Amino acid sequence: MRIAVPNKGRLHEPTIDLLERAGLHLENGAERKLYADTVDPDVSVLFARAADIPEYVADGAAEMGITGYDQVREARADTVEELLDLEFGRCRLVLAAPEDGDIDGVEDLAGKTVATEFPNVTRDFFADTGVDPNVVEVSGATELTPHVEMADAIVDITSTGTTLKMNQLAVVEEVLASSVRLFAREDVVDDSKVQEVRTALSSVISADGKRYLMMNVPEEQLEEVRDVIPGLGGPTVMDIADDGNGEDGMLAVHVVVDERDVFETITEVKKAGASGILVTEIERLVE
Numbered sequence: 001m002r003i004a005v006p007n008k009g010r011l012h013e014p015t016i017d018l019l020e021r022a023g024l025h026l027e028n029g030a031e032r033k034l035y036a037d038t039v040d041p042d043v044s045v046l047f048a049r050a051a052d053i054p055e056y057v058a059d060g061a062a063e064m065g066i067t068g069y070d071q072v073r074e075a076r077a078d079t080v081e082e083l084l085d086l087e088f089g090r091c092r093l094v095l096a097a098p099e100d101g102d103i104d105g106v107e108d109l110a111g112k113t114v115a116t117e118f119p120n121v122t123r124d125f126f127a128d129t130g131v132d133p134n135v136v137e138v139s140g141a142t143e144l145t146p147h148v149e150m151a152d153a154i155v156d157i158t159s160t161g162t163t164l165k166m167n168q169l170a171v172v173e174e175v176l177a178s179s180v181r182l183f184a185r186e187d188v189v190d191d192s193k194v195q196e197v198r199t200a201l202s203s204v205i206s207a208d209g210k211r212y213l214m215m216n217v218p219e220e221q222l223e224e225v226r227d228v229i230p231g232l233g234g235p236t237v238m239d240i241a242d243d244g245n246g247e248d249g250m251l252a253v254h255v256v257v258d259e260r261d262v263f264e265t266i267t268e269v270k271k272a273g274a275s276g277i278l279v280t281e282i283e284r285l286v287e
């Protein structure tokens with residue numbers, strides 16, 4: 001099985017990082033190589049441009065791919081199936097026009113020109129509106145085109161909004177919300193290796209923002225502690241073997257909580273009688 005992943009650009013590093021955290025360590029993958037092996041002899045990685053990845057998967061160069069949803073839609077790769085939202089590379093494709101111009105809505109673009117790196121997504125968007133502007137494809141610096149009379153509006157990526165603002169452009173309408181996805185070719189989605197990869201990546205995402213709390217609780221205090229724990233599916237409670245030091249009747253309580261609940265939970269369980277509280281990170285969480 002081969003996974004196509006971005007070879008450069010902003011998606012490269014976070015993708016490699018995710019594979020590593022999922023236990024799919026890369027081997028023999030010196031920088032600038034086309035392929036890398038992983039610790040799993042059945043899984044290798046193919047490096048490609050973010051925009052080419054959906055096509056690589058559709059055409060059979062790889063079985064799985066990781067890239068932005070915007071690229072999957074642009075490639076119109078209808079033989080690939082999404083397996084997982086990887087929850088990074090969040091951005092929006094928006095229709096934007098000069099702030100001080102006369103384009104306030106989609107209908108104002110009838111007979112006008114829209115420049116974009118995403119001509120297919122743009123045409124699909126306008127097809128649904130009944131407005132049919134002229135769409136011109138550019139390969140970068142799209143934000144410049146309305147200022148050089150090349151276009152009346154653009155469809156481009158925005159996340160913080162800084163680039164649009166810098167170019168005196170305002171959002172007219174959202175075209176697409178995107179994030180990075182794991183997908184596979186239709187004919188291999190049920191393959192056990194594909195599902196293994198999906199589970200491994202999913203376990204990293206599930207663990208993100210979660211912490212593991214361990215504490216000691218006197219038996220008679222268990223209910224009180226349990227009541228203040230916001231845990232995932234309730235805590236795990238274990239007997240602590242009597243160590244002969246009067247620790248009899250102590251229980252070990254383990255629970256997974258949201259990182260943002262950790263501070264309050266510690267305060268609450270302490271009040272309820274817990275001691276020896278330990279907080280650790282979670283690498284993976286297989287549900």
Ligand SMILES: Nc1ncnc2c1ncn2[C@@H]1O[C@H](COP(=O)(O)OP(=O)(O)OP(=O)(O)O)[C@@H](O)[C@H]1O
Nearest residue numbers: 009010011050068069070071089090091157159178
């Ligand atoms: N500003 C942004 N914020 C969040 N995600 C973004 C942003 N810009 C792009 N992306 C996502 O990253 C994907 C690839 O963009 P990126 O800029 O890394 O590649 P690229 O422009 O093709 O790189 P290069 O031109 O170096 O090959 C986009 O398709 C989109 O899904």
Ligand SMILES: O=P(O)(O)OC[C@H]1O[C@H](OP(=O)(O)OP(=O)(O)O)[C@H](O)[C@@H]1O
Nearest residue numbers: 140141156157158159160161162163164
């Ligand atoms: O809303 P913002 O946070 O300003 O982000 C939007 C910008 O980010 C991307 O460009 P990128 O930085 O990838 O440069 P590129 O044009 O070289 O791909 C995108 O093409 C926008 O220009």
Ligand SMILES: [Mg+2]
Nearest residue numbers: 009010140157
């Ligand atoms: Mg870019």
